[in-house]
Amino acid sequence: TGYGAVAIGQNAGYSFGRGGGHSPVGSVFVGNTAGYYATGSHNVFIGFETGKGGTSGTPYSSGENNVAMGKQALYTFTTGGNNVAIGHEAGKLLTTGASNVLIGHGAGDIMTSGGANVIIGQSAGDYIQTGTSNTAVGFEAFSYGATNAVNNVFLGRGAGNMNFGSSNVGIGYAAFGQYTQTSGGDSQVFIGYNAGEVTKGGQYNTALGGY
DSSP states (O other): OOBSOEEESTTTTTTTTSSTTOOOBOOEEESTTTTTTOOSSSOEEESTTTTOOOOSSSSSSOOOSOEEESTTTTTTOSSOOSOEEESTTTTTTOSSOOSOEEESTTTTTTOSSOOSOEEESTTTTTTOSSOBSOEEESTTTTOSBOTTOBSOEEESTTTTTTBBSSSOEEESTTTTOTTSOSSBOOSOEEESTTTTTTOOSOSSOEEESOO
16 A cells, blocks of 8 residues: 655665555665565665664564664664664664664664664764663764763764763764773863773763874
8 A cells, every 4th residue: 555655776765655544655665675674664774684674563663864874874774763863883873762763884873772873983972772872973982882872972983982971072082982991981071192091981071182
């Protein structure tokens, strides 16, 4: 019962409009098994197994208004909607998470239910699973740390790489870097090359300038 769809590639959009008591509309699937289990409306999936989805729930993979480009981007999505994932395996494990922007090779690739995150850069946001409202921009920015962190902003290559807290700001190469903290540590601002690199936990710290 689906209509207004475009499917190009072996088994692309296979489940679109196939039962489930719904009438999806206006999706685009390009690539081998792109959007295979997708049943929602207004999705755009381009690439090998992009937006393939899964069989959890009925109808399958009912999330809507997603855009994914790149091999296995949004590979396991289910009910998540309004996501943008561009790059090889960007948002690969995202299932129910919504309103995320994930751009870059492997950006946010283990995120599952996190929402409202902006992750830009190769391997950026690699450790976020359920965290929300985080911004990480740069190669490997926030690539390790708390899986459920919220409200952080990290800008720069390797910024926030060992962040285990929330509501932190790190700007600059390796700010909040490799040895910043081992656990906790909220509401801190580190700006500059390697700023705050050896700070261990704590709260409400501010560091400006290189280490």
